[in-house]
Amino acid sequence: MLFSRCLIPTVKETPQDAVNASHTFLTRGGFIRRVGAGTYDFLPLGFRVLKKVEGIVRAEMNRAGALEILMPALLPAEYFKETGRWDTFGDNLFRLKDRKGSEMHLGPTHEEIVTDIARREIRSYREMPLNLYQIQTKFRDEPRPRGGLLRCREFIMKDAYSFDVSEEAAKASYERMRVAYCNVYDRMGLTYRMVAADSGAMGGSTSAEFQVLAESGEDAIVACDTCDYAANVEVAVVRPPAASTDDATVMEPERVSTPGKKTIEEVSTFLKVKPEAMLKSLVYVGGETTALVVIRGDHEVNEIAVARALGVADVFLATDVDVKKATGTDIGFVGPIGFKGRVLVDRAASQVKNGIAGGNERDVHVKNVNRGRDYDGDVGDFRLAGTGDGCAKCGKGTLTSYKGIEAGHIFILGTHYTAKMGATFLAEDQQKQPIIMGCYGIGVSRLVAATVEQHHDQDGMRWPMSIAPYQVHICTIGKDDAVNQAAKALYDDLEARGIEVLWDDRDERPGVKFKDADLLGIPLRVTIGGKGLAAGNFELKPRSEPDPKKAEMVPVADAARILEERVKSALAGKK
């Protein structure tokens, strides 16, 4: 492809709303353009990367025996109504009415539609295992679309659905998908962790997320330094702290004045104590219940654990008004002493001796608060795991926190959908049974961004060979006929070898071409200039090499062969 004949509108400006590398570089490199909130054009280079990711996902799905199909994106409401998700999906669902007034919506995920296929077409145990997948545009009305392709309202997803005769067979299907997912990320050259995760709105029992590690990720995960345990902090289990050996004398409570000091940081500085000696008390509302959650000052609440303890789907931090009603005081001065209602005490907080808590009165805190004497509640794990926590799995290791981008999620759903929708089969014993289902998602367009988050430097993107928009980037310097002829010969030779080449044939200064080459991030750059050519050489520089002096001279006659070898060995390394 000639640069001058392609549409590669590189720009110097970072988009105003860009907060991460992929949004910045994909836009600056002319890979994507914003159309509306959370919707983007894929321009030619972006589209090529997207198709390559799709190709890897498709190949691994096919290899795992899944069958590709395509379901509609525009759906009658009746299917989601059957399972109740028409209501539970809430504002995340794009809803509309057709010209006849029928209720419809755009598909955010397709469990109901594929279960409808299963209930119509699967009759017998002989027809399973069956795994149907599609690579499709999905729609979710995200409250806060952000990060370019990381969180969109329209995005491309690979969603697969397995159908099995038993839990055991479903586990085998799940395992095949786990392997396929690892293959996908490996082939893309990504560093990732498979972590235990919450099954959330999907229903079902077992589930795992694939997290691409990146500082810009919005998910927090912890991994053990000793065993293979890794989990989203929302569900991470930590080793219970050893029974307290703190034999400090339990002292009498003492009310102290803390004028205007509301946050843990303000109070701990003011009273000269460490945050871990403080008891943070937060009022949560879940359904009809208002509860107080007590955690250590240095910890964060795990809202999923709180919701589970209260037996509700979601909990929310109480508003100022609700806090006042529940405690008689303002946020910042709430404490557990005398709280009327359910109290959840995190295990670590429960062991704090002579802690400091809010005094339930403006500008007052209480010193020497001890559970049992001054307050009590249900003790459990109500905080997010973090660096330094002990690993509950191996009992020895220590957990470390990472940030991750969720790039895949696999579930065993059991009969959650099939039972509701009457998708049954005749088992070998001629008994009707509900089908056991699993579902497996990969964010295809999100993976484009996640790759950039992991593969970039200050100058631009650094594409892994397997999904690079082109494999070789030729920059010609000057307008010399000999240079153009040499470039043309190399270009033709590489194309004949099946290598994908972008030739920057523009009438631009070398500095502009090199800056764009760094920005676009094609793995191998070949520079062809008059001086090198006179010496019989092209200059070869991998994008991954940061030192500009480390460019390599390759003889003109060998260049195509050497480039082909580099491309093929890079691709083979990721298989």
Place this chain on the structure above:
Amino acid sequence: MLFSRCLIPTVKETPQDAVNASHTFLTRGGFIRRVGAGTYDFLPLGFRVLKKVEGIVRAEMNRAGALEILMPALLPAEYFKETGRWDTFGDNLFRLKDRKGSEMHLGPTHEEIVTDIARREIRSYREMPLNLYQIQTKFRDEPRPRGGLLRCREFIMKDAYSFDVSEEAAKASYERMRVAYCNVYDRMGLTYRMVAADSGAMGGSTSAEFQVLAESGEDAIVACDTCDYAANVEVAVVRPPAASTDDATVMEPERVSTPGKKTIEEVSTFLKVKPEAMLKSLVYVGGETTALVVIRGDHEVNEIAVARALGVADVFLATDVDVKKATGTDIGFVGPIGFKGRVLVDRAASQVKNGIAGGNERDVHVKNVNRGRDYDGDVGDFRLAGTGDGCAKCGKGTLTSYKGIEAGHIFILGTHYTAKMGATFLAEDQQKQPIIMGCYGIGVSRLVAATVEQHHDQDGMRWPMSIAPYQVHICTIGKDDAVNQAAKALYDDLEARGIEVLWDDRDERPGVKFKDADLLGIPLRVTIGGKGLAAGNFELKPRSEPDPKKAEMVPVADAARILEERVKSALAGKK
């Protein structure tokens, strides 16, 4: 692929709403399943065909120098509002509001969105010609979705958009697309005509449709038997009839009683005259105007021509009430004599001597009606062309009518969108000019159906090799180990040669397997049974061969090679 491991739910029943072969066979063959009005699942075989059509379209677009991109399907209202199509698209547009109440819609076509790319990214004449295309799911709220994949509310379209510096350059882009379109249909083995067409809601000047000829088509086209003229009847121009040489005496008008005789057929039978001696008078409403259109009894009104004559976008047949108001009588007895308002007289009708027209009174017609004496109006071409009309282009040939399925439409749009949206460029003389645009659509999912309409018999589909879901269909007869081993060996050999094979390994009777093979329509069927195998043979039968006795015996050792040759030569024939 093993039949038993795939999802190929063949059924005997024709869908209730099926009116054509593709809807019937694609459903019966388990290629598609209905999800809602005008929306379908593509099951594995249907999906494979769809992807092959996509592949051919993509290859020809790339070959023509077009660049693939992907625009969003979910669009903010602002773009269509800029050009006025937010209003003019009417009920055909699926509209919705997001969680913040912003107006959005689903993309039925993407002129505005791609023009937005052009106005943002194209600066100079040097950046053109540029042709951007996408293969994407489109949404239109069709009033009457029907015919399976022929008219859907969600469908897959390839839409390309060219950007040029001048009308002349735009014509060259248009010509490249014309050639690419012909290549697509040729490679798919379709019989089609490129015809002159109405530019309709798209705007612009030049346009042509590609019509796949099929009895079930909903478009009528005419083609000349002498020259290359072909056109949609909506825009077809016919040779004006020679000035009348009918020297019949003009007779006095005579009112006759025609009790209850309303239609042309009823009146012509009752009065024993031919339909061509009758004047059919129809009341049309277009905008504020009510007009009477007079055509010969054997002709049909061309509503596009009527609308054009009245200077409005659309015209509609008047309702019973409006007819009564305009003529004082009921539908069936309307005539031109004394009509107060605009009268449009088709050229052929204007030459009718002593014709029969409605009497503008219930149960009365008038004989011996002559234009000039009894009524008058604007004479022009207001009827649809049909078989037997003279060709206006060559002046010699005769037109014949065909039914067609619109499978592509190419337009030169000029500055219709670019002027409205301010998409300009700096010309060589440094003057700002609007970009000249073209647009080019192919109904990808519709082509799947159109192919079946042309390629089927009473037993099922007959796929052209280039888009067949598989190329070879192996049917094994009986459960003999030797049969299974021979089949396995052939299957593996063919796969190693890159041939796509479906092996019907089910435990079913031969009759069931053959019926399904005919239904699915894979081009080459190989039957492996104990008897043939004992004689060292497989049976080979092309799906296109109707005579079951014409099956060919091929030696086991040569079978894979012969099949590979047949597949490759069939594919080469369509390149």
